[in-house]
Each structure stands twice: as C-alpha cells, then as structure tokens.
Amino acid sequence: MGEVKTIVGAASGESFFTTKFESLLAWARKYSLFQYPFATACCGMEFFSVAGPRYDIARFGAEAPRFSPRQSDVLWVVGTISQRQGPALKRIYEQMAEPKWVVSFGTCASCGGFYDNYTTIPGVDKIVPVDVYIPGCPPRPEAVLDGLMLLMEKIQNGNREPVTVLPKVVPEQAQLRGKRALPVTRGDKEGA
Template identity: 80%
Template sequence: MKFGDEGFFTTKLESILAWARKYSLFQYPFATACCGMEFMATAAPRYDIARFGAEAPRFSPRQADVLWVVGTISQRQAPVLKRIYDQMADPKWVVAFGTCASCGGFYDNYTTVPGVDKLIPVDVYIPGCPPRPEAVLDALILLQEKIQKGGREPIVVPPREVPTLAQIRAKKALR
C-alpha cells in the first residue's frame, strides 16, 4: 500500500505494535510437574531464551502476555488455571508445554484434564515427554511469527530429526 492510501497508518501501526509485542513477551509459567525441569533449562545460558526477548517471568497474571502450561493439569487445578487465564490482559497467548498439557499424556483417568484446550484456548502445542529445550525455542519462534501475522489458529511444533551417534561423531571429526 502506498503512503497516503486509506488505512496506511492503521496497517503500519498494527505491524509495529506486533513487532514490539513479539520481542517483549512476559511469561507466566504455570508449572505443575516434571516438564518444569526442561522449561527451566531454556532460561539457562546454554539455551538462553533472553535472546528472544522472553526471559522475564511474571508471577502476576495481570502483568503477563504468555501463559505457559507446563505439566499435568488435574481436575482440581483446572479452575485455578482458568482463573489465571481470565486475569491476564489482552492480547494474551497460551502455550501447552508437553504431552500432558497438550492432551493429558498417559494419564488417561478421571483426575486429569485431557488437554488444557478443554479449559482455555491454546496457541501453540509442544509435543514431547518432556519436550527438549530446542522444541521450546521452536515454539517461541512460532508464537512470535503468529503474533506478527495475527490470527489465532493453533500451531503444533513439528518434530526435529534427532541425529544418530554416527552423525554426531562425523560432525565432531570435521571440527
């Protein structure tokens, strides 16, 4: 669209706001189980989530943009999770971290919520039990792209190919 056309400023302003939002995400980690260990690993220097402007956790939902649901959610925890989501200001996004948060995992019983999307809308699903930190960073990048483009279609982080031992050795030999 050329400068001066109708809608130029609105379009550009939304694009700039989306750009600013995607690089200043404040996270609310709702960690309940073993997946929490991998979530913590992403904040450590090896994976360094700070590179993506998303290192700052907020333990008040009113100050958070992204709700990370990390681990199994029991039926008793469900109302708490829903309330936290409701307390977050718009725009807000949700990541289901790991198989348990995405679909209940192997806890196929009456005490476990079979996926947090039964309670709140989910933007990005991360498969894995637990997901590797690389998958978590992939999820964050996908979420940032989604924030820039707009829209609320759910995304699933695609699997990565795990290198074989022979491939790792060959790579080391090239160094």
C-alpha cells in the same frame, strides 16, 4: 498484519522503515513477552533450563517471568493439569489482560499424556484456548524455542489459529532408518 521492513537507500546507504501502526505494535509485542509459567510437573525442569544461559530465552525478549497474571502476556502451561487445578488455571487465564496467548508445554499439557484417568484433564485446550502446542515428554529446549518463535510469528501476523511444533528429523538418522542400518554414534559422526 504485515511486516516491519527495513529499506536501505542504494545511494546514501541510509536505512529507513516502512510499516503500518498495527505491524509496528505487533513487532514490539512479540519482542517483549512477559511469561506466566504455570508449572505443575516434571516438564518444569525443562522449562527452567530454557531460561538458562545455554539456551538463553532472553535473546527473544521473553526472559522475564511474571507471577501475576495481570502483568503477563503468555501463559505457559507446563506439565500435567489435574481436575482440581483446572479451575485455578482458567481463573489465571481470565485475569490476564488482552492480548494474551497460551502455550501448551509437553504431552501432558497437550493431551493428558499417559495419565489416562479420571484425575487428569486430557488437554488444557478443554479449559483455555491454546495458541502453540509443544509436543514431547518433556520437550527438548530446542523445541521450546521453536514454539516461542512460532508464537512470535503468530503475533506478528495476527494469526490466532493453533499451531504445533513439528519434530526435527536428524538427516543421518532418517537415512539410516531407511537403510535399516545401525545408528551412527556421535563419535562416528565426528570421526573420533
């Protein structure tokens, strides 16, 4: 779908934008996401922490939750979804207006997690199409922000292929794993 590019005039120092209407619309959409949190389990605590001042999801224009599907752009499926909850989740998705996106938050939402039994849906993509999978039990807030940024990128590019947040590898840990040495503590790292 393209990008919104700023071009700075070399002589005057003034800037102007070049874009297509679809790109401008996508740019506006990705910075004004209204979320519907469908939180059912322990992952909900981590979801709420992302909204707090420490992680500050408001920076991305995505701080406003809406508890009406008709006012929502992004359905966050947060936690375990049981067979009984499945039809309600599907109905909420169907009530959202287009364009709409779905984020699967945590292992339980993505594949059922360790609830490998008849009561739990083994992944919400069996019910609704998922745009972004965020792994973790629960995912760390940084991973949630990574997922949100991936979604924003998809919105800008018009890409509807599902994507997954990849785990972050801490360089020191990766190195130590290779050498089979003891892990470095925070105090060691900071020289304390």
